[in-house]
Amino acid sequence: MSRISSLTLAATILLVALGSTAAGAGEHRLGFGLHYWRTIDEIKKSYGDGIDDNGLSQLFSYQYLPKPFVKIEATVAYFPDGFGGATGSAYSPQVFLLVGRGLYGGVGAGLTRSSSFRNDWSDPYYAVRLGYELPLLPRIDLDLNANYRFDAWSELEGFNSKVLTLGAVLRLTL
Numbered sequence: 001m002s003r004i005s006s007l008t009l010a011a012t013i014l015l016v017a018l019g020s021t022a023a024g025a026g027e028h029r030l031g032f033g034l035h036y037w038r039t040i041d042e043i044k045k046s047y048g049d050g051i052d053d054n055g056l057s058q059l060f061s062y063q064y065l066p067k068p069f070v071k072i073e074a075t076v077a078y079f080p081d082g083f084g085g086a087t088g089s090a091y092s093p094q095v096f097l098l099v100g101r102g103l104y105g106g107v108g109a110g111l112t113r114s115s116s117f118r119n120d121w122s123d124p125y126y127a128v129r130l131g132y133e134l135p136l137l138p139r140i141d142l143d144l145n146a147n148y149r150f151d152a153w154s155e156l157e158g159f160n161s162k163v164l165t166l167g168a169v170l171r172l173t174l
Contacts, residue, residue: 033169
């Protein structure tokens with residue numbers, strides 16, 4: 001999938017999210033959380049010792065549920081020590097289309113921005129997510145999820161557990 005079509009996919013998911021929000025029906029959620037990641041060997045070999053092996057990022061997310069089992073999520077993750085080849089702080093905007101309540105899954109796309117990249121932005125990446133929402137209090141849930149990030153759809157065939165990341169997000173239903 002080319003960079004243009006990748007950006008088109010991400011823009012389409014975002015436009016659907018914005019269009020659905022404008023309709024006013026549905027549930028809105030705000031989330032704050034952490035994302036644990038670990039560097040795969042190929043990135044470490046390419047960029048050397050300037051890249052951390054693992055880390056913890058903070059994230060802010062917004063979810064819109066136009067239907068009880070459909071979620072559209074926009075997330076921004078902040079990596080204070082770099083991520084995905086970035087040697088300095090980095091931000092990663094992402095969009096997801098998720099299906100399910102309690103146990104859920106879905107797909108997403110994102111980019112990473114850092115001044116340590118040649119043109120400030122990374123190439124797009126894709127993600128498959130599987131998660132579980134645990135109700136804690138009325139209108140407050142804990143979202144525990146596993147994410148598999150990849151650069152091309154053909155990489156789904158050769159699953160690599162070293163690309164699996166873990167997230168925990170506390171969500172408030174508005």
